[in-house]
Amino acid sequence: MVKNKFVSIAKDVINLEIKALQKLKKNINNSFNKAVIKIAKCQSKIILCGVGKSGIIASKISATLSSVGTPSFNLSAGDSSHGDLGSISKKDILILISNSGQTAELKNIIQYANRNKIFLIGIVSKKDSILYKASDIKLLIPQVKESGSIVPTSSTTAQLAIGDALAIAAMQFKKFGKIDFKKIHPSGSLGAQLKTVEDVMLTGTKIPFVNEKLQMKEALKILNKKKLGVLLVQNKFKKTVGIITDGQIRRFNQKNIDLHMIKVKKIMTKNPISVDKDILAAKALSIMNNKKITSLCVYEKKNKLKTIGIVHIHNILQSNIS
DSSP states (O other): OHHHHHHHHHHHHHHHHHHHHHHHHHHOOHHHHHHHHHHHTOSSOEEEEESTHHHHHHHHHHHHHHHTTOOEEEEEHHHHTTTGGGGOOTTSEEEEEESSSOOHHHHHHHHHHHHTTOEEEEEESOTTSHHHHHOSEEEEOOOOOOTTTTSSSHHHHHHHHHHHHHHHHHHHHTTOOHHHHHHTOOSHHHHHHTOBHHHHOBOGGGSOEEETTSBHHHHHHHHHHHOSSEEEEEOTTSOEEEEEEHHHHHHHHHTTOOOTTSBHHHHOEESOOEEETTSBHHHHHHHHHHHTOSEEEEESTTOTTSOOEEEEHHHHHTTTOO
């Protein structure tokens, strides 16, 4: 019986928060558009600040903005009146979050922003509040019923949602894509899945290049030295025209054909499969699996015959990409 009561409470809390989000969705208007454009075009930093639970939400929104290419940090409302206001420059955009808009700790920050002409975006639920009146862009959060009547829950859910919406909209306005995301998320499983071929390919002297007119007895020495099980064949113009794999060589040996005096050009497979350096390594792995091959030539800027690297399946798997 007690357990069922707790389940009922959980559902009530969630229902209240769903209703808050539904009301917020109806409230989104042109002020949101203006805020996104202002944030996306900011040439400095986006500074967020809130008091209490709103301060925690501000910290999360700031982290989300930074993670999608908009430099941001969270300002402590309590510390701001003891010197931290000096961290705000005139080129910054200040976003203050407060359900009531009347919180005493925010008044000094609002006055400082207005006095120094720092652009202010207010996320607030009351039109008659100091924050609402002082903001250059006003993002009005609907007044909602809190769980337990007193605990900030539905209101902070709405604050968090509009913060996420601002971050994603600004990200899309700036055309911040997977490659950009990978640059600032180099670690962890997500960073691994966003690695490009360029991140894992072998370059320079590690590439097993051979000239198409070279005799196989010399080419085999290079094959053994590079230890990739593959040779990339170039013509006199340094264009990649073919590939030789150790599998091909084994098949010739099984036919008792003496390869030593044969020129590379005679046994190579023409037009090796190549990929752009900017494609995801996971995509390259998929191509290898589908084609049942272990290596890919790498090019850039659509110049498919100019090989700048080689990616082996082991390079990808060693990077924890699947």
